[in-house]
Amino acid sequence: MSSPVSAIRPPLITGNKSYHDITEDLVVGTERTPSATWVIGFIIAVSLLGFGVFCIIWTIWHGIGTWNLNRTIGWGWDITNFVWWVGIGHAGTLISAILLLFRQKWRTGVNRAAEAMTIFAVMCAGLFPLIHMGRIWMAMFIFPYVNTRGPLWPNFNSPLLWDVFAISTYFTVSLLFWYTGLVPDFATVRDRAKGFRRKIYSFLSFGWTGSAKHWQRWESLSLILAGIATPLVLSVHTIVSFDFATSVIPGWHTTIFPPYFVAGAIFSGFAMVQTLMIITRKIMKLEDYITIEHIESMNKVIVATGMIVGVAYLTELFISWYSGYVYEQFAFFNRALGPYYWSYFGMMFCNVISPLFFFSKKLRRNIAFTFFMSILINIGMWFERFVIIATTLARDYLPSSWSFYVPTWVEIGIYLGTFGLFFTCYLIFVRVAPVVAIAEIKSILKSSGDQYAGGKTPPKREKIAPKVKAVASTGELITDDLKKIEGIGPKVEQALNAAGISTFSQLAEAKVDALQSILDNAEGNFRGNSPESWAAQAAIADKGDWDALKKLQDDLDGGRY
């Protein structure tokens, strides 16, 4: 195929894979019996989830008083965890949408798992505002539906309501995007399965056949979904930041929040993708598909977004001093030197200083170090949200309202429960669906497989006009009467012979472009001649099927279709 093969880009698929190898390697995870590691992981995840559900029921049963929130600190771990999870949910759509638009091929190795991670992270995030409402059975009040209270509508001017729309839209669009990508791969699993398993995957794959028209629509759909998901992903965390930025709280009402939150979200999201992918590739033996190149590319995104976050922290600090506004100055003084100083310095170290290590190529390509860093960044980003929310609220305008906050076991339990939910979903996902997008990997094989990429000559056919003349064993030049081809006259035949094409088989192999350039370079004016059908005609002539050639030439007009 004429897909461009870069001589510089390193291969993204190693191990000299064929299309069939790719299918085997990527489907096998759904076919074998779960490993002991998986079972243990699943039991832990489900236990955490169970404890989380217990704590949520406890909260609903006894009320929000089971949390340590108070009149001063109205948002604590709940909203911290909410923002943290939403942030993590930003990498998936970024990888699948923005990198699709930028045609980054390394996307294909990690997009499926990252999108799954997005969906599960957004589920965990959405939980917190819901239970924070206190009376969860009235949660539908946040949606504008015709009701018997007037109808009384929600406040469309409130960023908290914008958040409801942003996050539910984000969840829906991510889910649709993810599932549409999964359909062809479910079909691959289906076509290898037997019995009841086949029935399940037949249902999941929606009747996919792989028809050319369906692929065309599928690609069109993916591209447009990517196009609209790109501003969407930026809007979601922008709106999350509006929850703070449109308030009157010193330390919150800053215009820097939207870009700073979006960069932070991508930063933490990529860190979580690294954490998961490093484990997944190891356990599922996907090293040939998620290579060190993928890890390095993601580390580059981490260092770039990490520096944006760092600049934002320092800008915020400078502006609070430069504003000359005492409340603002105090808010930042309190963050760094107040009762929660440790979370501020934890945040500064994890998010600003430590990503700078990734300027070293050696460290960017070190898997153990990357894993360690990914955990550090996740911790740092959690601290960031805690600093913004709880630390800032702890010192109110009136010193008499100052307060301190530590979470209760219920709040900690709910947070652990979201880890349970996240990993339960993720572990089910790796059992049910191919973790790496099979069809997309196949589509980049010829440009990024290690047998093709990196300046190597492709092992397979490359059809161009043959350079050597066709010579019989006697040493004589073999010639066919090329004038039998419609559109070729004596002059053109001479030009072709001069270019080394003297037989039908050579002509059949020749590309239209190559033939056109022969005509362009030959002496004389051949603008009236079009070589578009010559190869097809020659292929038939080479077989000696003169009737078919005659039939074809009847339809041709001077060698044109």
Place this chain on the structure above:
Amino acid sequence: MAKTTDYIYGLYDDEVDLMDAIKVANAEHLEIRDVFTPFPVHGLDPLLGLEESRLHIAGFVYGGIGTLTAFLGMTWIFTKDWPIIFGGKPYWSVPAFIPITFELTVLFAAIGMVVSFYIVCGMGPGVQEKTLDDRITDDKFCIAFDKSQVDEHTANSFFKNTGAGEINSKTL
């Protein structure tokens, strides 16, 4: 019983072979019923004479419906149905409506396009697949002829000449 088609199809091992075969079929004026591939092969659409998908136009229309629904809905609610003053701002505070208008534009476009995609492809939950060969989703590239349009003999010689690894018939 739904209408069935008698197919004769050939399986190729590589997309390059597939595309060369389609070129020959075009030159010989054999009407290809359908082509099946394990992944989207670029350059196939012009060879098969497939028109560009109009899904993006549909997406634009759905998005427009979302924009209007959100913006006009909020306008009606806050100016006609139940006007409330928030913080001394006008009833019709346009900047505040922008985030929700944007979100609903995206939401309508995405849902509309995905649903349209499945409908025009005749796909959906519970649809029984009509696949000619199980290896098409693995590593085989398939050209299928309708036997009523291309007779078996012509199809066979075409597949042999263009290097198809396997030739089979199936009625779906």
